[in-house]
Every structure is written in structure tokens, then in C-alpha cells.
Amino acid sequence: MPSHTPALLRTTVVAVTAAAAAFFSLAPAATPAAPAAPTAAAAPVEVAQRTVALAAPSNAVAAAALNASPAAKRAAALETALAQLGKPYRYGATGPSSFDCSGLTSFAFKNAGVSIPRTSRAQSTVGTPVSKSDLQPGDLVFFYKPVSHVAIYIGNGQVVHASTSGQPVKISNVDNMPFSGARRV
Template sequence: MSHRLTTTAIRTAVVASALAATAGLSVLPAVASAPAAPAAPVVAAPVVPAAHTVPTAPAAPAAAARSSALQNALGKIGAPYRWGASGPSAFDCSGLVKWAFEQEGISLPRTSRAMASAGTPVSKSALAPGDIVTFYRPVSHVGIYVGNGQVVHASTSGSPVKTSSMDAMPFNSARRV
């Protein structure tokens, strides 16, 4: 029992010494009689209450990823349409969009209807290249906005990945990821 007590006492003393040293204190008896130098004042950094902080989104990296995803999709122009395919050699509409964004590390749902809820909503007038655009009611088609009223998409069986005017399909919604 005394060995156990001694081991516990030693561990406690070692931990106390380490904590005291970290705090600038000593647990050893004073050897010199000279007074200790006064401690430097500690100045804390100002604290801003959480209610006054404004979180910022990493807009530049996200915009670059959308631009790259768009380029990925444009690089697949001419690839065949195949229902249920998600690349890299054939695509359906949601497979193309999912694949293009996955190349940039952005995970999207697999279906066009689910993609209509991904990211944040964007009005048609605020579309930017790389935004996801959905068509028909209920949503049954998806593509990536190119700019100038154009969308890149895998449209239908027998038609390869291509760009089309957004006016060729009934616009439903747009999302930004």
C-alpha cells in the first residue's frame, strides 16, 4: 500500500510541478534571497461578441470550382446519351452534372429532381456560368448554365451532350453550389 501511495504522490508532484512551471511558478524552495522581477503585464486581445461577427463564405474557391465543373461538362460535348449513365464516356442529364462537379470535389445528388434542392437558389436573372439549371414541372431535366442563355446538357436518347438555348426547354429553377 505504501508503494502505491508513493507512486501516486510522485505522479501528483510531477503533474503539479509541470502545471506550476507552465504558469511560471516554482514548487521548489527559494534558493536566493533576491526579489523576483515583476511579471510583465498580460494584455488580452479584444473579444468581439459573436453577435457582431459576419461569417464569410469562400466565394472565390466556389466560383472557380463551378467554372471548372462547367469546363468539365463542355469537354464532354459529343459524348453519347445513355439513360442512367454517369460518365466518363456516356451520360444522362443528371449523370453529366454530377460527374462534372465531382471532378472538382463537389458531391451532388444523383437525380435531376434532387439536384433542384442542392446548394442555394438563384433567380433566372442572376444566373452565372456554372450554375445548375433545372427544367420542366416537375423537374425532369438538368444542365449547367454556360452563359448567354445557353446550357450544356445530355438531352435525350440519340442526342449527344451538347449546348442548347435555355429557351428551348421550360425553365424550372437554378441552384448555385
């Protein structure tokens, strides 16, 4: 597997997040009408609001996901997981500074407003079963029998996961491990 530089990882996160947002139609249904000409007092408020939104994207994603559709919540979970790329693996860790596989998935879905069990085996029983050929971004993908590893599907045959000791949270090909099943939550 090629090594991923921080710049490449950031580019991947931005591209995948944009694709997931487009896929799940996270854009507002209609563009609000243009406001009346701003007054001198109104302009700083508008700038301040934009600054806050840009300074805390993960909080904005989590807040938006609370009342979102299941598809939007999966997109938010995927975005959260991708934001953890490069963080270290630590068995039993649930973030935010390190993760094991199911710690990453439960952290990502929790930040998207979805509660899932803590372990990969327990996670493999929630949601709706999905075939490998029907995977969509945000689906949970399980590996080995019995299930002992979980990842989040990104698209194009790739998953994001906390793989093993000595390896950071990374992107891998779904076929690099023995596929056991998938679930859509």
C-alpha cells in the same frame, strides 16, 4: 438548332473555358518572381513539368478545384461538362463515355471536388436558389415541373446538357425548354 462541327465545339470549349476562368478569376493572384538563371540540369525538369500539365488538363483542373473557392469549383465543373460535348446520351449513365442529364452534372461537379446528388430532382434541392435573370456560368439549371432535366449554365443564355436518347451532350439555348429553377452550388 445548327449542327456543331468538332472544330466549332473545340473553339467553343476553349472560348467558354477562357471566359469562365477570367470571370471566376482563376489566374494566380501574383506572378511568381523570375527564377535565377537556369542550370543545364534544371531546364529539362521545367520542360517536363510543362508537358505533364498540358497532357492532363482535366486532372489539373480537378486537383486545383479541391481547395478552390465555390466560384472556381463551378468554373471547373463547367469546363469538365464542356469537355464531354459530343458524347452519347444513355439513360442512367454517369460517364465517362456516356451520360444522362444528371449523370453529366454529377460527373462534372465530382471532378471539380463537389458532391451533389445523382438525380435531377434531388440536385434541384442543393445549393442556393438563383433567378433566371441572375444565372452565372456553372449554375445548375432545371427544367419541367416536376423537375426531370438538369443542365449547366454556360453564359449568354446557353446551357450544356445531355438531353435525350439519340442526342449527344450538346449546347442549347436555356429558353428551348420550360425553365423550372436554378441553383448555385
